[in-house]
Amino acid sequence: MSATTTEESLGTRIEQALRHRFSERSAAAERYGSEFVGLWRAAEEHALGGKLIRPRLLLDLAHALAPAPLTADETHSAIDVAAHVELLHFAFLLHDDVIDGDLMRRRRPNLIGTLVAERPAGPTEPALHWARSSAILLGDLLLSSAVLGFARASVSPEARERLLGLLEQTIFETVAGEHADVALSDGIIAPDLRTILSTSAYKTSTYSFVLPLRAAAVLTGSSDATEQRLALIGLHLGLAYQLQDDLLSVFGDPDEHGKDPFSDLREGKETAIIAYARMTSHWDGIELHFGRPDLSPADGADARERLRECGSEAFVRGLVQEHLDAADAALFEAEADALLPAAAGRALRTLASRVGGRSR
Amino acid sequence: MSATTTEESLGTRIEQALRHRFSERSAAAERYGSEFVGLWRAAEEHALGGKLIRPRLLLDLAHALAPAPLTADETHSAIDVAAHVELLHFAFLLHDDVIDGDLMRRRRPNLIGTLVAERPAGPTEPALHWARSSAILLGDLLLSSAVLGFARASVSPEARERLLGLLEQTIFETVAGEHADVALSDGIIAPDLRTILSTSAYKTSTYSFVLPLRAAAVLTGSSDATEQRLALIGLHLGLAYQLQDDLLSVFGDPDEHGKDPFSDLREGKETAIIAYARMTSHWDGIELHFGRPDLSPADGADARERLRECGSEAFVRGLVQEHLDAADAALFEAEADALLPAAAGRALRTLASRVGGRSR
Secondary structure (H helix, E strand, O other): OOHHHHHHHHHHHHHHHHHHHHHHHHHHHHHHOHHHHHHHHHHHHHHOOOOOHHHHHHHHHHHHHOOOOOOHHHHHHHHHHHHHHHHHHHHHHHHHHHHHOOOEEOOEEOHHHHHHHHOOOOOOHHHHHHHHHHHHHHHHHHHHHHHHHHHOOOOOHHHHHHHHHHHHHHHHHHHHHHHHHHHHHOOOOOOOHHHHHHHHHHHHHHHHHHHHHHHHHHHOOOOHHHHHHHHHHHHHHHHHHHHHHHHHHHHOOHHHHOOOOOHHHHHOOOOHHHHHHHOOOOHHHHHOOOOOOOOOHHHHHHHHHHHHHOOHHHHHHHHHHHHHHHHHHHHHHHHHOOOOOHHHHHHHHHHHHHHHHOOO | OOHHHHHHHHHHHHHHHHHHHHHHHHHHHHHHOHHHHHHHHHHHHHHOOOOOHHHHHHHHHHHHHOOOOOOHHHHHHHHHHHHHHHHHHHHHHHHHHHHHOOOEEOOEEOHHHHHHHHOOOOOOHHHHHHHHHHHHHHHHHHHHHHHHHHHOOOOOHHHHHHHHHHHHHHHHHHHHHHHHHHHHHOOOOOOOHHHHHHHHHHHHHHHHHHHHHHHHHHHOOOOHHHHHHHHHHHHHHHHHHHHHHHHHHHHOOHHHHOOOOOHHHHHOOOOHHHHHHHOOOOHHHHHOOOOOOOOOHHHHHHHHHHHHHOOHHHHHHHHHHHHHHHHHHHHHHHHHOOOOOHHHHHHHHHHHHHHHHOOO
16 A cells, blocks of 8 residues: 555544544434534534644554554554544634634634524624534533543553543643733733743644644553653644744735735734744834734735844744754654654654645 | 531532642643633632532432442542532533623622733723633633543443443533523524423533432442433432522522522523513513613512513422422332432432522
């Protein structure tokens, strides 16, 4: 089987696991009325539209770390845990969209936007309340499903204990990051560069990169030392990924990345790009445009040009490279200490080159 | 040891378990900044202010169902599970308050109200956003803590499987009830009596009564048959409790129950009292006052009088009695089928008489 076929079939199996989970829940929802069934149907549609980055990463690494090819049972358990990582991701997205007041994600209606559009009267206050409350409640169900999925993983009691500890720490840190992000956007804490970088790490790296890598280590019975090195590599790759994301939102080609070209500027999102710009003499000219919901394309282009001129773009590109280098160094060291099999090194280098070279 | 001393010492031990959990989390929060620590401190203060009805019920029944006195280890496990039931309750309250837009609970600021009051500028939009977002995030942490607590209960693998299945069903049904409640308040489904009663059962009975009783059955190794009878008894007692609560809010003495005397009317809360009134010729006169945030005490008193005259009060009192009778019949039958030890029958009758006779 070629690598591509394997990847495709893994993607299909993750999707099948998720689809199975959702149809079982939709069936259970039936006794509670058509609105509740409708919520689950909408959830399935939105949850299955993703690229499955996190569960794919987990499975890739599990295959690469395993001392012998995974048995059918082991593959099944890994797919199951991976699917629950995706549910956790979707739960976080839902609550994130409620908190941010977003109705769109990547230029398409998110679950909240879909529920609002279904109301005959359009985006009235009750329709928005209904859609946001539904997203809070669905997020609660998916979050608890994710924890239950880890609790029921078909692994040894020791592995389950490790998985539960990992998940607990992941949720705690991700929520701490989200909380700091809200504090930044509501002006409760100062948007200095250090705070913004740690917030990104907590909010994104921890569950999107560190969790899949560490879970793969646990599922393959890897040592604590291997797990810790993978955590460090995941932290750096996650930060590089998030900083790339910030760069693409402002400087990238919207036709490629699929986001609103100036949405970060309109929303006044506190990113590393902005934190750097604040420390330069160009800030006054940028601040005029920052956080203005009615930002015109011309003003957006002007702000972007100023962010380039003040050195923010170059600075953040430098940061991306630093974190890619740090990930590479940690990987090299882990290999030197015989903590990673060759296949895992290859998988992580492929991942790092994707993070570094991505355009969407 | 007298019954009172035992009850007090159980209450103290539940509180200690909760306090231990919160101080451990507050300590873990420190590396994420003072706002996150502040959130945990506020959470501890609010979570420990309750009457611990649910964990006490669980422990009472566990003692009453156990074939032999619980060992120290068994008591410890039961207290641990009971404390996690309380965390689940607090998580639901937090998200409920976000959804309802409430800043108060029982005439005192709730967690959201406390966080708003701490902001120097007062209840501005960013302060409200900050407080509500914090409540969503804290609810997420407590919900996942509750599931993790059940997953780590120090019980046999079979008992853990039963506990996890019970918790999954409980969360699913409670959220379904909350979702239907939002649909009622946003005018998405019709407020007929049947919908309102099933919504109450799902939203309140399931986690406040059925969960503690069934968890006690699992923890004492009781049979599935006993667990199912307890579920039925809990369902009826929970409905009687909720209907009493609705009656007290409208017709009770605010100095005793501690709520705003006309808050249900002001908020336009769809209760069984209102559903009955809608079917009578008195409704037009009541509708004038229903759901008016500026309802005056005089108009409130007028609405209350009309709800009495139209027969709503008597009707709902009748419903309370029906559910108490149904609980009693189910209890009697369970005893006749030798599914409940005498001590459990006594504990449940004490509970039923408290539900029936309560004034706050």
